[in-house]
Amino acid sequence: MRCLLLYVCLLLSWPVLAQEPADTDVEEQKRLVYFTDKADSPYSLSEPLGFLSSKSLERRQRQSIPLTSRDLPVNPVYVAGLKDAGVQVWYTSRWFNAAVVQCTEAQVPEIEALLYVKSTRTLNRIASPATPQLRLQEHKLEVLPLAATVAPALESKDYGAAYHQASMLGADALHAAGYTGAGMTIAVFDAGFPGVPAIEAFSHLFQNEQLQGTFDFVRKQEDVFGASAHGTAVLSTMAAYAPGEMIGTAYAANYLLLRTENAASEHNIEEINWLLAAEYADSAGADVINSSLGYTTFDAPSRSYTYRDLDGNTTLVAKAADYAAAAGMLVVVSAGNDGDKPWRYIASPADADSVLTVGAVDSLGAKAAFSSFGPSADGQVKPDVVALGQKAYVLNAAGNVVASNGTSFAGPIMAGFATSLWQANLNKTAQEMIQLLRRIGSNAASPNNGLGYGIPEYSRTITALPNMPVQEAVYITNPVRHEPVILSLGQDWLQQPVEVLVLDATGKRVFSQRIKGAQLEQPLGLQAQSLQQGLYICRIRSGSRVTTVRFVKL
Template identity: 35%
Template sequence: MKKAYLFLVFIISFAAFSQEDAWVYFTDKPNAQAYIDNPLTMLSQRALDRRAAHGVAITAQDAPIHQLYIDQITTASGITVKAKSKWMNALHIRGTQANIENLESLPFVDHIVFANPALNPAGRVSKSQKAAYTNKFQDVQENFNYGGSSNQIQMLNAHFLHQQNHTGSGKIVAIMDAGFPGVDTQAPFQHLRDNNLILGGYDFVNKTNNPYVGYQHGTQVLSNMGGFADNQLVGTAPDAQYYLFITEDISSENPVEESNWVEALEMADSLGVDVVNTSLGYFTYDNPNYSYEYADLNGQVAFSSRAADIAFSKGMILVISAGNSGASSDPYVSVPADAATALTIGAVSSSEVKAGFSSIGPTADNRIKPDLMAMGVGATVATQTGAISTNSGTSFSSPILAGAVTSFWSAFPDKTNAEIVQMVKASADKYSNPDNNYGYGIPDFQLAYTNALLANAEFGKTTFSVYPNPASNQIAVNFPENISNAQITIYNNLGQSVLAKNVENNAVITLDNLNAGLYIYKITSGSTFKTGKLIKR
């Protein structure tokens, strides 16, 4: 009987793994130009405004996947479509190896990448089961009320931002996680509900509009940023607005969760989100053939890591937990925390000592990781029942710091994402001597705030100016004394470039081809630039 049972388990396991996961990439987007010409059909006005402020062009990458391609893959024999990515122009699919390979005959299929590298051309040799799982959520909860959130905020000097009335107002955050039960009912989230700060959400696992289900990990993560319980818990960005996205299926570990994450990231971009927090990471999957090796952790292999860099190029800041495998045989940061542009966050104790579980660097291409550290041992959280408790993991150091970044950005909303990230890093205590345990260290947001004010004052002495403004048919650009030429780009309210010229000091620019209305300009000379609003009468 025991042998029969073991045989049955083997058959079930074999059947499960005979279904392969893969990404099918398409050759083109036939209708892309129509979307580029009418960007509000694919992006919100806020997303267009963010692109204009960052000087980011709208391209075919922003257009959706051609629907006829999706339809033909969906109806192909033995194929199930699990997720999609417009940025990658790809679908995450599942089926037998033979059925997936049959798709290569379709004229619009560019190539197929199997989640199992051994099935790809020049793929690596399939491996046996990797090291045992580490707990990605690192739950070490204490079941009692604890009003200790002051330490996790003051460690970063984020309370200084709050004292200056910079609490995230005007900024939008997306949280990608495993579920948000209790957020719609419990007291620590009443401040968010009463002030309409939760803008919506989506469950990418079950394909529903209800984010208030699933595992409460997301609930606790949100509480570090937006929670409020007087004298018990205050989040680091209590007045930011939030989207709640479920991308994690806790019942299994499969690459489709990365694809869910990318799809959610693209939705966040289209909604105009500024900051994304991800307290998730991937390294080992149920099917060992899908698992990553250390050599893969270069920011260019994982589907999610490549998407993270695209998101940054659109003007967002991605804050990602480093992972909780620091004490394992694979102690390195997971994906997408290996992405070059991600702010990867490790965990320290209340005494600012690195937690043993906090994952380390370097990445496979020898980059410093993590980037920064925040409190992740005994962090104060709110649970799905409304109880105030503590929890440990980089899952919590990440949102604590993400909220502080959001509040800091709300103090300097005209700064780009790259400028904000650099100022935060430069404020950290190990900035001049980073390592692969602490990265650049623990940031000091009071120092970052002071430095930003000084930089603004210095820039004000040598800034560009556009005049007259409002203008009729002409404008001129006045340069600082140490600059002889620059480029000016003018964007319409859809984020499209409508004029771009190289100009010299006080050169006259004709606006005859522009309709009356509000425009955004960006003047660039080397690393110096200025953005602003231009009104044409």
């Protein structure tokens, strides 16, 4: 934790923070001050451990990413000059070479007259509080009623109600192969994480020291275990470990919990909070960022974005996301929940060209009506991929398993899966992982702006990678009507008896068969007419080989 405090200190000015009142109106008086250069800085690229962790450097080295001047902290002399001018400095950004300050309009000309100041821009100003009705309409975090507590499916002993959202991607098979996110670090950006220390499903994060850092960029404190429970729900889809109730898609990963979002207001300062959290994550050595946040509409008088601005290069947060990706982190962002609203399109940073944008589908793999559409304004196919987001299962702040809707949950389900998959492919770069996830998507042959490249599935890594032999492939009849169900097996699956287990979408066992001397085209004893319409998961095991395929009964 000592190293993490060093990285935070490079962002903050602690003496100033101690003088700040808690009045939220004061917090709205923010500006971003851009500096001209980083000349004569005491920091050096030849001594990077002064501002980056060894894990951050290892991530760069693994992907052959060189350090640049953008990685250097801002010149502390420039920061001291702002303070000498009577300006409160809250944070500094090395990627933007800038400082977040609090000042009056009268102080702006004096700041801009400093020789080392390039320009300034308003982040937000004192404004009349929005009405509760306006907040509900404009707020980017979906406001959804918590469903009643549900009992986990009895035959889904480990994943509980969350089985389908994991198995839809093949995360369960990935876990069975030994890839659970161990050794990887995920930074979660959200609006708060209440209840996390007290929820049993998160106890392993504390017991195993998997929780490696926290910071609240809204209130400038380490404690993130308050405010909105949205972050708790998001975290649970990745990190939960409660066998019989819920298992997340990367339960063995390390986590950084970072609050960037103030759910009570919407201003450009939150984009800068996102930037600062990304720099923190980079310095601390995160491999993956998950952000279930998106920005289009701001409270007056801050200027809202138009669709034209979502070209991947204009918004503050899209620039920040691309810088994070350039540092070798896999940035996973939710597409947004405006697909059935007048806006319709994705929000930023989902438009950034180097991020993995995730939309939502229902349990049958059909696009959820609320899931935002692409393309980005510059014509990129968005979303990139999709995961379960309609009736996804999460933990609420009380630790109960509940059903909820939103790309906010599709995103982290995918982020956890991508983290575990990256653990299995550490020779790949973050950008190569995005390409892999697209290639193993169910819609890879014809991507569109509703589903993108579709639902990635672990078993498709066999056929998606050019260097993988076809003798390892597995296919099943899909869709199924009334004809026999045929399992197509590569040669490697025929060396030992094959065990077949078919589950419905709730995880309930509907069929099992053990086959000695399986054929390349193996008919199953499954009676198609006995199946209800819906999605089914078929798990195949042969010796140490395990994979999952799925089919739809029409």
